[in-house]
Amino acid sequence: MRETLVEPDEFLKLELVDLADVSVDPVWSHALPATGVRRYRALAICEVQHEVVVVTCNHRLDVVRNFVESRIRQPYRLVRAEENAFRDLLSHVFPPPALTAKADAHSETCETVEVCDELMRAACLRGASDIHLVPEKSVLRTRFRVDGILEDYRSCSIELLNGLASRIKVLAGMNIAEKREPQDGRFNYVDPVNQKPLDVRVATIPTRFGERVTLRLLSPLHGTASFENLGMAPEQLELFTRAIKSSNGLILLTGPTGCGKSTTLYTAIQEVLRTRGGNVITVEDPVEFEIPGTSQVEVDSSDKISFSRALRSILRHDPDVIMLGEIRDAETAEFALKASLTGHLVFSTLHTNTASGVITRLIDMGVEPFLIAATLRLAVAQRLVRKLCPKCRTPARLGTAMAASLGDPELAGREAFEASGCLYCAGKKFTGRIALFEMLPGDSKVAELISSGASETEILEHMERSDHSLLLHDGIAKMLSGTTTAEQVLNAVAMW
Numbered sequence: 001m002r003e004t005l006v007e008p009d010e011f012l013k014l015e016l017v018d019l020a021d022v023s024v025d026p027v028w029s030h031a032l033p034a035t036g037v038r039r040y041r042a043l044a045i046c047e048v049q050h051e052v053v054v055v056t057c058n059h060r061l062d063v064v065r066n067f068v069e070s071r072i073r074q075p076y077r078l079v080r081a082e083e084n085a086f087r088d089l090l091s092h093v094f095p096p097p098a099l100t101a102k103a104d105a106h107s108e109t110c111e112t113v114e115v116c117d118e119l120m121r122a123a124c125l126r127g128a129s130d131i132h133l134v135p136e137k138s139v140l141r142t143r144f145r146v147d148g149i150l151e152d153y154r155s156c157s158i159e160l161l162n163g164l165a166s167r168i169k170v171l172a173g174m175n176i177a178e179k180r181e182p183q184d185g186r187f188n189y190v191d192p193v194n195q196k197p198l199d200v201r202v203a204t205i206p207t208r209f210g211e212r213v214t215l216r217l218l219s220p221l222h223g224t225a226s227f228e229n230l231g232m233a234p235e236q237l238e239l240f241t242r243a244i245k246s247s248n249g250l251i252l253l254t255g256p257t258g259c260g261k262s263t264t265l266y267t268a269i270q271e272v273l274r275t276r277g278g279n280v281i282t283v284e285d286p287v288e289f290e291i292p293g294t295s296q297v298e299v300d301s302s303d304k305i306s307f308s309r310a311l312r313s314i315l316r317h318d319p320d321v322i323m324l325g326e327i328r329d330a331e332t333a334e335f336a337l338k339a340s341l342t343g344h345l346v347f348s349t350l351h352t353n354t355a356s357g358v359i360t361r362l363i364d365m366g367v368e369p370f371l372i373a374a375t376l377r378l379a380v381a382q383r384l385v386r387k388l389c390p391k392c393r394t395p396a397r398l399g400t401a402m403a404a405s406l407g408d409p410e411l412a413g414r415e416a417f418e419a420s421g422c423l424y425c426a427g428k429k430f431t432g433r434i435a436l437f438e439m440l441p442g443d444s445k446v447a448e449l450i451s452s453g454a455s456e457t458e459i460l461e462h463m464e465r466s467d468h469s470l471l472l473h474d475g476i477a478k479m480l481s482g483t484t485t486a487e488q489v490l491n492a493v494a495m496w
Contacts, residue, residue, distance in 0.1 A: 023426035026122035046426035052076040112163035135210035231434035249377035278320030324348040355440035373450040376442035383492040386430035392422035
């Protein structure tokens with residue numbers, strides 16, 4: 001009679017993790033050699049509270065420990081996973097050689113191509129939005145921007161810089177011989193983690209120690225854009241959807257660079273197309289996301305299609321909705337006002353700190369207050385904050401000092417949440433970002449205030465009396481719900 005194989009008790013006592021939910025830190029996933037990882041079926045995935053987490057599906061834990069301890073010289077913890085899930089994860093971290101791109105230029109070596117592919121895979125694995133290649137005197141630093149924060153990946157030999165820069169330039173259709181002036185380019189790449197296409201924007205600039213290269217990884221917005229994902233509260237969503245249903249007028253988004261204005265704009269445009277259709281034309285510099293069903297005009301750096309030339313021509317194409325990437329000068333402001341007065345709904349962005357600051361900025365550009373009052377449908381200010389990992393956040397009471405910093409002493413003693421760190425967030429404590437919003441609807445009372453020359457402070461006081469949520473208020477609500485932390489809210493609203 002054949003004996004049934006009994007799994008060792010020690011292996012079964014390990015924590016079982018669902019690798020579909022685990023976040024992998026590429027800094028650690030490459031700490032163990034690929035050949036050994038496949039042979040011993042053990043992979044380092046992250047560091048949590050000064051302890052490296054190693055996942056395995058190998059029942060021979062003595063062999064696993066010998067392998068791990070030969071490479072990792074700090075405390076570690078073993079967890080177990082299903083064998084099929086482990087194999088799937090390995091295919092993302094160490095794809096088969098057949099998936100690796102081949103060198104296609106004389107200046108490229110196999111090592112250059114392998115390092116370039118490793119950087120792209122690691123960035124996708126970490127969910128990075130940007131890759132930075134920063135040359136220094138003796139090393140080439142590689143860094144990823146994840147959820148708005150720059151993280152060091154690893155340092156390479158400075159000797160790799162020229163080859164890497166040339167490889168990326170070839171992919172992006174740039175001039176590999178030109179190293180003394182800035183260049184821009186782009187290429188397409190398939191994310192090996194989820195098999196989604198990425199639009200990679202490349203920029204180079206000469207520095208003292210060589211060319212600095214920055215890659216921005218843009219994933220398609222189609223299918224993922226929704227107001228629920230943006231994080232609008234129900235009353236904010238009602239204001240926003242009411243505004244975008246207007247037949248004409250101005251909808252302006254404001255905030256600093258990198259606060260998510262473009263994502264909100266593109267989401268609004270997709271909602272307009274879904275609910276009412278029509279002829280939608282955009283003028284952008286550059287086009288960040290492709291929106292099916294629209295005509296997107298990209299401003300040309302050679303000035304064949306300048307911003308002003310595109311604006312002068314756009315009204316001849318019978319648009320119902322117009323989106324301008326940014327109102328940057330008096331000419332653009334004049335066009336936006338003219339278009340909104342002649343029956344078009346115009347979306348755009350401005351660089352101000354608050355929703356009420358939109359009015360001051362437009363007046364500074366030379367727009368008459370009565371025109372702003374007649375055309376403004378909604379002004380939206382926004383910021384991005386990091387979202388707490390829901391798996392490891394821990395409840396905590398707000399202290400008196402923090403409550404005072406948030407402008408409401410009565411918050412002292414209320415329950416909020418703190419960051420902790422676990423293998424589901426790769427020990428980073430946060431997963432993703434969410435927007436804080438402040439909305440100023442262009443209703444009759446606001447129009448009256450604008451026409452009468454009310455100051456920004458007076459308009460802000462009106463917003464508070466009317467219970468329109470300010471950035472700080474929205475941040476406090478998201479803090480109390482456990483979405484983010486008090487520190488994140490303070491950092492986001494400190495600039496105003």
